[in-house]
Amino acid sequence: MGGQAAGAVLPEDHDYALWEKRVDALMVLCSSKGYFTVDGLRRAIEDMGEEAFETMSYYERWVAAVNQNMIETGAYSLAELGERMELIKARGNTYGEAADA
């Protein structure tokens, strides 16, 4: 993306939400334990294509990329993830409710 045309740099920032901090921690811990490298993370993000950059937030792309790498490395399966996500959705309608198992 370096060198491409783009709009003004808006001096925006936000406080990170807990779920974003957790994604960050999962990335750092799993990569430091050797499950993937930063290059693996970036490859997964780049594979998502242009549209993901427009429609997903930063940590949404990260959680998808960490998950992709962890499944590829065999830490857990797509089926395990899917089953767990269904269980979590049944716990409540907000992050706070669903994250408290």
Add this chain to the structure above:
Amino acid sequence: MPHDHHEDDFHHSGMSPSGHPYREDDDRPLTYWQTMEIAMREILIEKGILTPAEIARQIDEMDSRSPANGAAVVARAWVDPDFRHRLLNDASEASREMGFDIGPLRLIALENTADTHNIIVCTLCSCYPRNLLGLPPDWYKSRAYRSRVVREPRKVLAEFGVTLPDSTTIRVHDSTADMRYIVLPRRPDGTESMSETELAALVTRDSMIGVGLPKSPD
């Protein structure tokens, strides 16, 4: 109607019109990606790959890192020529000397001088001296900054309120996964009598990214 935009926000998955994430609070509707985070974390804990304590500690460590750490390093370099030399030689080691955990990454300090100004970016993703400065601001990760700063740095600087003489050379440094940069800004004039602690208060985050200058005294 305090929540009249709630539904709308939800359908945009937390994105603002400019492509930046909204703040997501715990009482907002659960999103698909949040559900994935919870699921992944629980599975990794159950399989013994991670512990809850490790995750909590990592979050605490990241929260404790802030631009104040980098400011302390810069101020030390301004008052101690030997330290400045060590910093420019090996910024990771010099930062560790001050008690900051830099991790395995190679950190390189870029010194601004009377005729050269340095700016850092990561055009590929969002590499940032996070172990020293904490997590990057949203704009550092934005498409606009990453695309434009390498092509028209003076225009981008102007948008941050910084105008440099045409005679100043601007160098833009593109970070990589294994190599991070931090800018060592110039010590402002009129600060000769200031203490190291007072000097550190002049050093802003943006001045260590290179899109700002240190504050002036008083």
